[in-house]
Amino acid sequence: MNLVLFSEADFIGDRLIAIRDSRRLQHISQVHQVKVGETLKVGLLNGNMGSGLVVLYNETEIQLEVTLTQAPPKPLPVTLILALPRPKMLKRTLQTIATLGVKKIYLINSYRVEKSYWQTPLLEPGAIYEHLLLGLEQGCDTLLPEVHLIKRFKPFVEDDLSSIVGSTRALVAHPYTDLPCPAQIDYAITLAIGPEGGFIPYEIDLLKKSAGFTAVNLGERIMRVETVVPYLLGRLY
Amino acid sequence: MNLVLFSEADFIGDRLIAIRDSRRLQHISQVHQVKVGETLKVGLLNGNMGSGLVVLYNETEIQLEVTLTQAPPKPLPVTLILALPRPKMLKRTLQTIATLGVKKIYLINSYRVEKSYWQTPLLEPGAIYEHLLLGLEQGCDTLLPEVHLIKRFKPFVEDDLSSIVGSTRALVAHPYTDLPCPAQIDYAITLAIGPEGGFIPYEIDLLKKSAGFTAVNLGERIMRVETVVPYLLGRLY
Known part of the structure; x- marks a missing residue:
């Protein structure tokens, strides 16, 4: 604190x-x-x-x-679309995201998200709030992020994601592409990060087709979500 | 895995x-x-x-x-000098460091490192080895990092650190400086990261004077060590 x-x-x-x-x-x-x-x-x-x-x-x-x-520090111009991580990681990831200044988070379902993850008491509003507070107290910030829980991938990506992306650049971290992730950018992005094992090809295609995402890779190393979030945000801004 | x-x-x-x-x-x-x-x-x-x-x-x-x-992925050209974190964080930090490809780590004492941290069984060689393996298995790498335990700050910085730094650029993350941390570099560095609460001014001065370190800042937000390591490495390379 x-x-x-x-x-x-x-x-x-x-x-x-x-x-x-x-x-x-x-x-x-x-x-x-x-x-x-x-x-x-x-x-x-x-x-x-x-x-x-x-x-x-x-x-x-x-x-x-x-x-x-x-005034509190300036928010990062990032909307994060995150496949729901396993509960242990979710806790730390929520804290980290709040510490780093992301203010809009969508925790979404995806083919490789285990159904049981949606049952965790950590997703109750009070628990999410508590971990966001811990992250803000760590990072010295006062602006509470908003967290949305999205249990159905397809209608979210097809119907809602375009307007969430708006005029930002939409990137999805994906190992199977040659385009390296940009660095030191000065514009707003919507950043999608898949589950352990990554988004499946169908999901990547839908993100590209329905919401204008570009797949970018992070090199050969495979990181846990709690590592990839600070790694990407440190690289981007 | x-x-x-x-x-x-x-x-x-x-x-x-x-x-x-x-x-x-x-x-x-x-x-x-x-x-x-x-x-x-x-x-x-x-x-x-x-x-x-x-x-x-x-x-x-x-x-x-x-x-x-x-061949395994190329190591990151980074030597990490890390004030010994609290045991719970040490575990995850060792894994993260191995996942990200750092091959040389010095865990050092510093004024704000609690003495009890040095007593943790996590510092036994078998335990360090185990957490490094978990990190390599996560990141898909085979090259085991070397970890050195340095229980005395002053003689290490005065007598040994210069030759460890060698021809690399030596940076220390420090909130109280105006110079922003560089990004997307193409040279080798020795990177020092302080404990919770940071290195004290005497330690920063000694790092500068005895081993040629430059203090760089990471913005207003204060990160945990397990967050700052991937954040910095994502930014630098």
Whole structure:
């Protein structure tokens, strides 16, 4: 937690907030080990960041007087279309995506996504929210990404994806193509990343035909989704 | 396991290998679900890759007739100097580094590395080896990285690091500098990445003064080490 994120609900005065939940309390007391009179880096969810002066500190509550003058970092101009990863990876991947500044994520079904992955409690709104918060707190950002769950591949790609892509460039990471992934670009993209084992040829074709995607490759090495997301975003921007 | 890695010790004939350990057996039977007559992608540790024809398959043994004609992917021209991460991250970071093709890693101490991290059983040679293998199997590579454990920062940086850097460009990722990290380079580097919270100013100064490092920044967002490694390598090459 490099940033103490709070929401409008935490305000107890004009510029005064109270942290009372055990997750943030514990983290602040154990990791930051603050005392009254010290300051913490704070951010209002979907708002500005700044500093929080500790004015009260006990086992059940920390009160901070906040000054919020700094805008959060600029979002990455990326819409991510991600085949739903296995639960263990999903958790870390959601955090990483939030840390890196992606604000629009579609978790989609695909032929090689195991049906059981859709049953994980991690996909409940509260759980997604929690992992996005952890990612924002890590990356020092306040803008909560939106996450959409898409359980049917074909109607999504055929009916909805074109308008999601809009005027961005649409790229799909795919090992079986010769075109290398671009680097250091200055335009917005919609980036699709397949499941372990990749999208099947039918899916790649549909992405190309129905939504104007271009397949790009990442070299010979096969990465896990939690690795390929930062690898690609580091390369692109 | 996108590649079945084996070693010289697995040979039971001229081109015949036997897989008998439970980790590889289980993975091959559960994930690949192969039958006699099918082929698997295989690689000889520190040697060539190719295909393995399943000639015998039962609960305790899989025999493969291997043809090894393909060279492993080219290593990344990177020497990584990494402040020892916390054990949970170390595991994944070792795997990621191996997947991405780094072949020389120094895990070093630094002021903000907790002493207890050096006690983890993950640093025993067998454990390091195991996680590197998992990373190679994921990335489809056979060349085992070398990992060095450096428990004292100062003598390492003052006495040894210059000759490790050699003629490469030496970069240290550091939030408090204006110089952005280069991208899409075509030369070899030695890349230092600090602990959570970063290297302290004294350490940055010593890296600059004693070993010719240049500090470069990665933007406003603070990443975990398991994220920053692929992010940087995707950006650089």
